[in-house]
Amino acid sequence: MASFRLPNVLNEVIRAQRDQFLRPNQPKNGVGAFVFPCRKLVFNYCERSGSSKSMMEYLQRDAIEFATANPQIEVVVQPRPSKHPIVRAFYTNGEQKTKCVRRCSVSEIPEVVKSLRDHSGHKLRRWNRYVISDTPSVRGIYSPFHDKAVYSISDLKPKK
């Protein structure tokens, strides 16, 4: 256990070579503290185009209230001339999601914003498992149909 410690620089080199397979701790959001995944929302609109009309109305009506209610999200309102209105969300894991709201009415835009805000940022993927765990059981999850102890109940014993 008590390995010989070489001085200073050599020690660092050896340790780096030895620890190359160690991975830094994976964050488990919610264990200990919860860090809100959505970090930034950008609202792009065009001043002149008709498709941005409901977006502009939303920005005048609800945007500040939304930003005040969500201080952990950086809200950016930015004109994007001659383009359709979009809402772009940035997440702490480096992903981003964009939703074009050109066909949305004023009452539908808050729902879009809410869904973008509540997203975790991870891409949708298929989990071919019933249970996802860091410590999966070696012999599989318990099933009463495959357990011999069940047959100790007298009325289930096979008749001789």
Added chain:
Amino acid sequence: MFSTAATVMRGSRIGAKLFVTGGSRAALSIGTAHKMAKETGNAAGRRVVAEPGATTFAALEARLNLTFGDSTLMEQVCTHKSYGQGRVAHNERLEWIGKRVLNLYVGEHLLATYPNLSPEALQDVQHASFGMSSLAEVGRHFGMQAAMRWEPVSRDAPGVGLTKVLGKAVQALVGAVYQRQGAAAARAFIAQHMLSRPVDVEAVVQITNPRVMLVALTRQKGMEFPVARILRETGRFTSSPVFIVGVFCGTKMVGMGFGSSLKMAEHRAAKDALLKHYAKEVKNISLTGNEEDVSLFSQDSPASAVPV
């Protein structure tokens, strides 16, 4: 209170109507196209790194549930001294104290949680689980990567060095919490965000020759000489045998291992016994303890009752 960078654009119909009051907690900014355009990406979908503004830092502060009361502190925490040739306020001094505070509270926690680890192993655990790369991972999880202000060493490889810069920024954040809000707040911050993560001790404990080490350990503890015995086996003379071997000190089993050969099974059993001893974890140590206590250790704390 938070700063709201509400630079209202001239001649904009939206800008004129959106009026942000000084005391609100919103991180809302209305920006000119070219200044803010960087992070929206271009038509090809390429992501460009954006210049962080006051709203970025305000949002970061709120995301971590911190209230510094000083709008420039988070900006200082996220500024590396390579930015602006070191002429703007940077995080070097905060990082210095933050590193020491972090190492103290992490060290305390490890000392109390793993009573059988040698100091070299404790140091290795701290380095692996709470060293620069782990802290950089924490920083990325916070979303600090978008808020960092730094200059990369080489323009051809702009990402090189980011891990160290992020790690230092997280240390500076701990330092800022410590300096502004006190030791108890710093300890709670470290406990919430870093100590709650799983620590892999078994990968760090160095075991080269487990059977020899086990003999030495049992002799040191005054236990009987360890003997390996087969517990279960199957397929002995086939191409895929499985042996399950237990190591016994007298009548007590101290370790169990499997293998396709008896030698390998005994090797794993001895390793299991050593890990059960050295990586033994005390589970009822609270991360923050009493609110008033700055340290885990005091006259009556349970952590002080564990023999060191």
